Structure formats: C-alpha cells, structure tokens
Amino acid sequence: MDYPDHLIPKPDYQIINDTTLIRAHCLQRSTKNTAILNPETGKIKAEYIAFQRDHLRDLSTNLIGVFKTEDRFWRMVGDRKARYTELWHEGEKVAPPTKEDWVYNEQFGAIYFPIDELLNMTVPYTRGNDQEQKTVQCKVLHTPVRSNFWHCSIRWFNENGDIIDQKGKWSKRMLSTARSMLVELGRLEPDFEEEVAELIYKTT
Amino acid sequence: MDLPPTGEESITSTITSEEQTRYAFSNTLYYNRYAVEQKEDIIRYDAKLQLQRQFDRLMNRLQDEWQTYREHFSGVTLREVQEVASNLAATLLHTSPNKIALELTTDATVFFTCMYLGMNAYVEVHFEPGEEPEVVVNAYEDKKSVYAYGGTLTESLQSFYSFLNNR
Numbered sequence: 508m509d510y511p512d513h514l515i516p517k518p519d520y521q522i523i524n525d526t527t528l529i530r531a532h533c534l535q536r537s538t539k540n541t542a543i544l545n546p547e548t549g550k551i552k553a554e555y556i557a558f559q560r561d562h563l564r565d566l567s568t569n570l571i572g573v574f575k576t577e578d579r580f581w582r583m584v585g586d587r588k589a590r591y592t593e594l595w596h597e598g599e600k601v602a603p604p605t606k607e608d609w610v611y612n613e614q615f616g617a618i619y620f621p622i623d624e625l626l627n628m629t630v631p632y633t634r635g636n637d638q639e640q641k642t643v644q645c646k647v648l649h650t651p652v653r654s655n656f657w658h659c660s661i662r663w664f665n666e667n668g669d670i671i672d673q674k675g676k677w678s679k680r681m682l683s684t685a686r687s688m689l690v691e692l693g694r695l696e697p698d699f700e701e702e703v704a705e706l707i708y709k710t711t
Numbered sequence: 712m713d714l715p716p717t718g719e720e721s722i723t724s725t726i727t728s729e730e731q732t733r734y735a736f737s738n739t740l741y742y743n744r745y746a747v748e749q750k751e752d753i754i755r756y757d758a759k760l761q762l763q764r765q766f767d768r769l770m771n772r773l774q775d776e777w778q779t780y781r782e783h784f785s786g787v788t789l790r791e792v793q794e795v796a797s798n799l800a801a802t803l804l805h806t807s808p809n810k811i812a813l814e815l816t817t818d819a820t821v822f823f824t825c826m827y828l829g830m831n832a833y834v835e836v837h838f839e840p841g842e843e844p845e846v847v848v849n850a851y852e853d854k855k856s857v858y859a860y861g862g863t864l865t866e867s868l869q870s871f872y873s874f875l876n877n878r
Binding site for chain 1: 783810811812814816817818819820822824826831833835837845847849851854855856859860861
C-alpha cells in the first residue's frame with residue numbers, strides 16, 4: 508500500500524484563493540472515533556469539534572472531492588512528520604512519503620460542513636447596555652500542506668480581523684459562535700462528493 | 712304472576728340535554744373546588760419532578776465531566792462552575808426546551824445545547840480566574856443565526872428570555 512498520489516501537491520497546482528469557487532463542496536473534520544453524536548440531543552458533541560484548547564481559532568479540515576472520505580485514515584508520523592505537515596508553497600515539488608512516514612488508522616470518524624452554509628453564516632452581536640456591535644464571519648482558507656493539497660482551515664473574523672490575533676470578551680463571543688455554528692451545521696455524511704474542477708487548482 | 716325485579720328494566724330519562732350539561736360532574740361544586748385543584752396539583756407536581764430529574768441529570772453530567780476537563784479550568788473551582796451552571800440550567804429548563812444537554816470543553820467553558828421546536832440555542836459560559844463569567848448565547852433557525860448575545864449571566868439570561876418571549 509502506497510501513500511495516495513492524489514493527496515500530494517504538484518508543481519502545477521495553485522492555491523485556491525477564492526474559496527467561493529468551491530462553495531458546493533464540503534469540508535471534513537476528522538474525529539478521534541465514531542461516537543460523534545450527543546445521545547441526549549442527536550447533535551454533534553462539542554468536544555468533537557475541537558478536542559484541544561484553542562483549536563477552534565483555526566480548525567483543520569479536508570476539502571472533499573479529489574480527497575475521498577476514507578483518505579482521513581492516512582496520518583503522518585516519524586521524523587519527517589513536521590516537514591510533511593508544514594504549509595506547501597506554490598511551485599514546490601514534494602517527494603511522496605515513504606512507509607516510515609505514515610500510518611493508516613481506520614478508527615477515525617468524521618464530521619462534514621458544507622462550505623456554502625459556512626460562508627453564508629454571518630452573526631451580528633448585540634449587547635444590552637452597550638451600543639457596540641460586531642459581526643462574526645466565517646472564512647474558509649485553502650492551506651495545503653506537503654502531505655495533503657486538500658487541507659483547508661476554518662477561520663473566524665470580525666471588524667478587528669482574525670480571531671487568532673484577538674483576546675478578551677469579543678474573542679470569547681466569537682469562539683462561542685464558532686463552536687455553536689459548527690455543532691449546528693455539522694453532519695455525518697457529505698452532501699456533495701464530486702471532484703473539484705481541475706481549472707480551479709491547476710495553473711495550466 | 713309478579714316476578715322480582717331483574718334490575719334490567721329500561722329507565723326513561725326525563726332530564727333534558729341542557730340539564731345534563733348543567734348537572735354534569737365537571738360542573739359540580741365538588742369537582743370545581745377539589746378535583747380540578749387536585750388535578751392541577753398533580754400536573755404541577757409531575758412537571759416539577761420532571762424538571763428536577765432533568766436538572767439532576769445535567770448537574771451529574773457536570774460532575775462526571777469535571778474529572779476529565781478540570782485541568783483546562785486552571786484557577787477555577789468545581790464549586791464556582793457548579794454555581795453558575797446550576798443557575799443557568801434551572802433557568803434554561805424553565806424555557807421548556809424539547810431537549811437539553813451540557814458539556815464541558817477544553818476552552819474552560821460549559822456548553823449547553825437547547826433544542827426548541829424549529830430552533831436550536833447554544834449557551835456557553837466562559838470561566839477565567841478572578842473574572843465574572845461571560846455567557847454567550849447563539850440561536851439558529853433553519854441554518855440561519857436568529858439571535859446572538861454575550862454578557863454577564865444576568866444580562867444574557869434576561870436578553871434571551873426577552874428574545875424567546877417575542878419570538
């Protein structure tokens with residue numbers, strides 16, 4: 508078994524800067540196992556959205572299409588893990604990972620988020636006695652890494668920019684909105700699995 | 712020959728339908744004064760018991776999850792979390808959600824999911840040592856945000872109540 512070639516970025520690929528072009532597609536978020544739903548509500552468990560502190564600010568996902576649902580089982584390990592999970596730069600040629608670089612683990616579950624629904628979600632905030640109002644907006648960024656061209660990040664912005672650079676109460680509100688939105692929109696199956704059109708990610 | 716009565720002879724009613732209504736059991740003084748009150752008491756008692764059970768379930772969940780998540784609540788005690796979460800749970804239960812659940816998160820928060828008819832609300836309390844907890848409420852209807860608010864416990868609950876009343 509070899510590491511799938513369709514995951515490796517190629518020199519003639521380009522970063523998808525306009526993610527509205529892929530709004531019909533879904534993002535996949537891997538989970539530690541398949542016990543994803545809260546039995547009391549039937550909704551996604553909050554801990555399956557982000558299982559480590561601060562993960563929510565920059566949520567790692569995969570763009571479903573060329574990346575197939577079962578591709579989540581490939582995991583980078585070993586001495587070269589850091590290199591293979593670093594961001595890929597346009598034009599860079601990547602040597603395929605060898606057997607020492609990966610494991611295939613079928614225990615992982617997955618949650619899916621339709622990009623269209625994420626991009627459509629805008630949340631204006633009000634506060635009783637305070638006239639200040641801010642709007643939380645979800646953005647999907649294509650952030651390919653050397654072992655996976657289809658890696659994307661879900662990020663959150665308001666009038667002051669990216670939540671990553673913010674602290675304090677507004678940051679907490681954005682985090683809560685992010686978590687609630689992902690619980691609300693998350694599902695167990697992708698709605699759309701067609702391949703991403705080549706003209707979107709190939710330079711020629 | 713006269714036979715003893717069998718008890719099956721037909722009895723012709725001389726009471727009109729209007730009188731039947733007037734004399735219906737549910738119109739008696741007894742029924743109005745005692746039976747209805749008793750029935751209402753039973754309904755009220757059942758509802759209270761149901762709320763108590765749901766409340767206990769949420770608080771037990773908090774206690775169970777604390778073992779796993781306590782390291783993320785550094786500088787915050789279980790008692791502080793319980794105090795805020797219990798106030799929130801009791802108030803949210805009185806908004807009559809169809810389903811309600813509580814979870815702790817690695818971001819030192821308590822996260823409530825409340826499902827109403829046609830709407831889901833998520834209430835999250837952020838804890839930080841020495842600071843008043845921040846309560847953020849988000850509600851969605853048909854995959855659209857219909858309500859978002861952040862503030863103190865009292866501010867957020869008042870605002871959410873008012874939103875539900877005007878819905």
